[in-house]
Amino acid sequence: MTERTRLGISVALIIGLFLSACSTLRGTGDMGVVVEREQGRLHIIEHSGNTQLHLVDGLGDLSHASVVYSRDARFAFVFGRDGGLTKVDLLKGKVSKRIKQAGNSIGGAVSQDGSLVAVSNYDPGGVRIFDSATLDLVADIPAVGAGGARSKVVGLVDAPENRFVFTLYDAGEIWVADLEDRVNPEVTRFRHVGQQPYDALLTPNGRYYIAGLFGEDGMVMLDLWHVERGVRRILPQYGRAGEKLPVYKMPHLEGWAIADNRAFVPAVGRHEVLVIDCSSWTEVARIPVHGQPVFVMAQPASRQVWVNFAMPDNDTVQVIDTERLRVVKDLRPGPAVLHMEFTPRGERVWMSVRDDDRVAVYDTVSFERIAELAVDKPSGIFFSSRAHRVGL
Amino acid sequence: MTERTRLGISVALIIGLFLSACSTLRGTGDMGVVVEREQGRLHIIEHSGNTQLHLVDGLGDLSHASVVYSRDARFAFVFGRDGGLTKVDLLKGKVSKRIKQAGNSIGGAVSQDGSLVAVSNYDPGGVRIFDSATLDLVADIPAVGAGGARSKVVGLVDAPENRFVFTLYDAGEIWVADLEDRVNPEVTRFRHVGQQPYDALLTPNGRYYIAGLFGEDGMVMLDLWHVERGVRRILPQYGRAGEKLPVYKMPHLEGWAIADNRAFVPAVGRHEVLVIDCSSWTEVARIPVHGQPVFVMAQPASRQVWVNFAMPDNDTVQVIDTERLRVVKDLRPGPAVLHMEFTPRGERVWMSVRDDDRVAVYDTVSFERIAELAVDKPSGIFFSSRAHRVGL
Numbered sequence: 001m002t003e004r005t006r007l008g009i010s011v012a013l014i015i016g017l018f019l020s021a022c023s024t025l026r027g028t029g030d031m032g033v034v035v036e037r038e039q040g041r042l043h044i045i046e047h048s049g050n051t052q053l054h055l056v057d058g059l060g061d062l063s064h065a066s067v068v069y070s071r072d073a074r075f076a077f078v079f080g081r082d083g084g085l086t087k088v089d090l091l092k093g094k095v096s097k098r099i100k101q102a103g104n105s106i107g108g109a110v111s112q113d114g115s116l117v118a119v120s121n122y123d124p125g126g127v128r129i130f131d132s133a134t135l136d137l138v139a140d141i142p143a144v145g146a147g148g149a150r151s152k153v154v155g156l157v158d159a160p161e162n163r164f165v166f167t168l169y170d171a172g173e174i175w176v177a178d179l180e181d182r183v184n185p186e187v188t189r190f191r192h193v194g195q196q197p198y199d200a201l202l203t204p205n206g207r208y209y210i211a212g213l214f215g216e217d218g219m220v221m222l223d224l225w226h227v228e229r230g231v232r233r234i235l236p237q238y239g240r241a242g243e244k245l246p247v248y249k250m251p252h253l254e255g256w257a258i259a260d261n262r263a264f265v266p267a268v269g270r271h272e273v274l275v276i277d278c279s280s281w282t283e284v285a286r287i288p289v290h291g292q293p294v295f296v297m298a299q300p301a302s303r304q305v306w307v308n309f310a311m312p313d314n315d316t317v318q319v320i321d322t323e324r325l326r327v328v329k330d331l332r333p334g335p336a337v338l339h340m341e342f343t344p345r346g347e348r349v350w351m352s353v354r355d356d357d358r359v360a361v362y363d364t365v366s367f368e369r370i371a372e373l374a375v376d377k378p379s380g381i382f383f384s385s386r387a388h389r390v391g392l
Numbered sequence: 393m394t395e396r397t398r399l400g401i402s403v404a405l406i407i408g409l410f411l412s413a414c415s416t417l418r419g420t421g422d423m424g425v426v427v428e429r430e431q432g433r434l435h436i437i438e439h440s441g442n443t444q445l446h447l448v449d450g451l452g453d454l455s456h457a458s459v460v461y462s463r464d465a466r467f468a469f470v471f472g473r474d475g476g477l478t479k480v481d482l483l484k485g486k487v488s489k490r491i492k493q494a495g496n497s498i499g500g501a502v503s504q505d506g507s508l509v510a511v512s513n514y515d516p517g518g519v520r521i522f523d524s525a526t527l528d529l530v531a532d533i534p535a536v537g538a539g540g541a542r543s544k545v546v547g548l549v550d551a552p553e554n555r556f557v558f559t560l561y562d563a564g565e566i567w568v569a570d571l572e573d574r575v576n577p578e579v580t581r582f583r584h585v586g587q588q589p590y591d592a593l594l595t596p597n598g599r600y601y602i603a604g605l606f607g608e609d610g611m612v613m614l615d616l617w618h619v620e621r622g623v624r625r626i627l628p629q630y631g632r633a634g635e636k637l638p639v640y641k642m643p644h645l646e647g648w649a650i651a652d653n654r655a656f657v658p659a660v661g662r663h664e665v666l667v668i669d670c671s672s673w674t675e676v677a678r679i680p681v682h683g684q685p686v687f688v689m690a691q692p693a694s695r696q697v698w699v700n701f702a703m704p705d706n707d708t709v710q711v712i713d714t715e716r717l718r719v720v721k722d723l724r725p726g727p728a729v730l731h732m733e734f735t736p737r738g739e740r741v742w743m744s745v746r747d748d749d750r751v752a753v754y755d756t757v758s759f760e761r762i763a764e765l766a767v768d769k770p771s772g773i774f775f776s777s778r779a780h781r782v783g784l
Contacts, residue, residue, distance in 0.1 A: 029420055029780065031464075048506065071421065114737075160738065259597070301596075302552055343463075347504045347505045384421065388780065
């Protein structure tokens with residue numbers, strides 16, 4: 001090879017690198033990920049043109065995986081069932097860093113200022129908090145309940161003022177960790193809140209942390225503006241209400257939709273969506289629906305909430321008008337609709353149709369299906385605009 | 393020069409280009425712009441590290457300029473007073489395209505689906521709508537009122553279902569343009585709504601369009617869920633209430649803060665913030681403040697609203713607790729605080745201190761000033777997270 005040829009090849013290589021760098025120069029406001037549950041992979045997508053950009057492999061066990069974002073909306077933090085915490089670069093389409101931080105984890109959250117990422121673990125039960133830039137361990141909070149035993153942790157959310165709030169399933173406790181001193185978090189513990197709190201949510205205004213109970217009826221609520229008032233019971237009838245109804249899937253609480261000071265809440269075991277007044281925290285109406293609701297999600301800037309269902313009705317999605325309090329649209333996206341995600345301003349919704357190995361995109365005005373993407377057993381869909389929201 | 397030297401220089405040049413491309417590979421979720429009002433320039437900034445990234449020149453007359461974003465949060469659309477519409481690339485730090493689309497314009501909005509950008513013009517009075525990718529003209533809507541004369545247009549916002557809503561100042565009308573057929577928008581006109589509607593806002597849920605009146609007291613409201621009900625009067629006392637109070641600056645309506653179903657609204661001419669119940673649209677309280685309020689802005693996921701003031705009190709910012717309904721903090725950022733912008737999750741707020749040629753960044757928990765940036769006569773500050781919100 002002559003020197004000239006060698007140099008020519010170098011130039012070509014460099015131009016190639018340059019073009020590949022240029023091709024990834026793009027805004028990250030319309031990006032997101034779709035989880036391939038069984039393959040342990042992530043599709044990186046964009047929702048302006050509804051296309052797949054990258055397929056990222058090697059993420060471990062992604063059954064029930066969830067995803068949150070860095071404050072610049074460039075990196076996804078993926079929480080796997082195998083205790084893996086993976087930081088994925090949306091622009092480069094690859095893993096930036098991956099650690100095994102526990103044996104079994106269930107979810108996570110990014111602090112309000114973006115500097116920390118917290119993971120809730122089943123095994124060993126507790127919360128571990130990492131620097132979001134490096135994934136170095138910053139703090140470890142073992143979940144040892146009043147009885148002295150370690151507990152599984154569920155319902156972890158970030159809350160205003162750099163706090164994380166989470167629930168101890170086995171111990172029946174709610175803890176608030178204040179990360180102002182990030183190495184020595186100040187933890188406030190609420191003991192004996194109820195039997196087996198299994199999931200929780202933070203209302204969109206960042207004020208109320210609400211946990212559902214698996215071991216008894218009712219829910220428990222902590223007002224983060226007034227933690228000194230402690231945890232109180234709300235909705236004493238919420239749950240199976242003593243009846244031994246078959247429950248095919250416990251509804252997701254993250255899915256609570258709040259519109260006009262009313263919450264739209266999946267009933268447990270019943271074919272109903274409950275309407276709750278958010279001032280009195282009492283039930284004001286019930287809306288009959290097609291099956292046992294799993295997610296009840298508010299379409300942004302709209303009066304519509306969208307509902308998917310547990311087996312055997314999980315081929316269906318219904319749309320409720322929150323003013324008329326009734327179903328206004330029935331859709332049959334396909335077998336096993338597991339998750340829905342709205343574009344940030346609500347004009348479209350993406351749905352995982354697991355048993356048909358595809359994601360379907362619907363227009364929220366015409367209810368028409370406007371795009372489809374091939375994805376192997378899709379489960380969770382998470383758009384990067386979540387970077388800007390509290391309580392996820 | 394030998395061939396080897398020439399090739400060496402080419403390689404170095406290409407590496408330089410490559411590095412410069414790499415240096416702009418970044419997420420756009422934490423970016424934004426600060427307007428230099430008198431220089432006609434834009435600082436492109438990022439609010440993770442609070443730094444300036446680029447200075448973009450040649451934007452024409454930026455007095456009272458406003459900015460909205462493309463749905464991928466990469467491009468800023470800048471509306472100048474000289475009728476200029478400029479599309480700025482945040483990543484490259486330069487103008488992508490600039491057109492002079494009218495003689496005098498006042499603001500604009502991006503459609504819910506991101507495909508269109510609309511501009512409201514004083515001269516010639518009307519709204520022009522452009523393709524957001526190319527800035528090609530898509531539709532022209534002259535604002536000819538019931539009296540047959542052309543009117544200045546104010547209070548333009550995007551609304552759900554690809555609509556734009558705007559107000560005819562001289563004609564006293566509110567128009568809703570439906571862009572489902574983008575070349576032939578369907579326009580619904582509400583005539584004789586009141587005298588000289590001077591500004592308007594859309595509530596964050598995308599439902600109520602509310603315009604303030606300069607020529608008389610009271611406000612007018614259109615319920616976008618029920619346009620068939622027409623425009624109705626609310627808050628009949630809102631305004632100067634017959635008294636000839638000196639008004640140093642009409643308050644900005646965009647700044648309405650809504651918390652817990654109550655709106656916090658700047659009084660006109662009085663040292664008060666009004667508290668409005670959003671179900672009955674009546675005044676329920678008044679909070680005494682330091683001066684004539686201009687912007688009353690809700691801190692995201694918080695019970696705090698922040699208020700700045702007209703001359704001669706415009707060196708001050710006050711923080712109101714929306715639960716206790718009183719001022720809880722006084723800040724003196726410096727002379728002529730023109731605008732404030734919160735980081736998307738509310739942990740920090742940026743303020744333009746015009747007469748000190750700087751932008752100050754405050755922590756919203758400690759109220760401490762944590763950064764300062766040198767900017768010549770800063771006015772508006774607009775973060776890219778606005779890409780994901782309706783009604784701006």
